Amino acid sequence: MSKLVSRALLVSALVLAGGSAVLADAPPPGPPMMMPPYMLRPEPPTGDRLAPGGDGKVLFEVHCGYCHLLGGMGTNLLTKQRMMMGETPDKGMLANRTDLTADYVKSVVRVGKGAMPAQTRVDVTDAELQAVSKYLGKAG
Ligand code: HEC
Secondary structure, eight states, rough: HHHHHHHHHHHHHHHHHHHHHHHHSOOOOOOOOOOOOOGOOOOOSSSSSSOOOOOHHHHHHTTTHHHSSTTTTHHHHHHHHHTTOOGGGGGHHHHHOSSSOHHHHHHHHHHBBBOOOOTTTTTTTTHHHHHHHHHTTTTO
């Protein structure tokens, strides 16, 4: 191999190596990635999951939010159902409903309903469900 060719190969190898390092470090092209709300699960509260008195809104977002926040599959299905009943699309979000009772929420969570799988006491403890159903159960 001539000196010139080997030097050219060396230079292109360095360019390639440098280039790939730049590629690996660079942020993906385009605007910064925005995660839909249902993918942004808040940190679960620390402490005893069996102790009563938790924050129902936070526990709802942690344990139910990946289906019941904006864009979640529960929200999508319920939006269609509510609209077919003549309601506005915002009623697809459980947090916007005023017709749910705490007892109804508890039974749907433990038994499941249609496309919603039953949630076990490992998914949501009784104490957590108590707080969540109080938060959602605006009809009592
Ligand atoms: C894996 C996704 C998923 C999770 C997790 C989930 N749900 Fe659901 N939920 C759904 C879907 C889907 C529906 C609509 C079911 C249908 O009608 O087919 C639904 C329906 C409901 C309904 C019935 C609403 C109505 O109009 O009758 C309630 C109440 C409810 N969910 C509460 C909860 C609560 C509280 C939690 C958390 C403890 C939770 N869900 C967790 C998917 C989920």
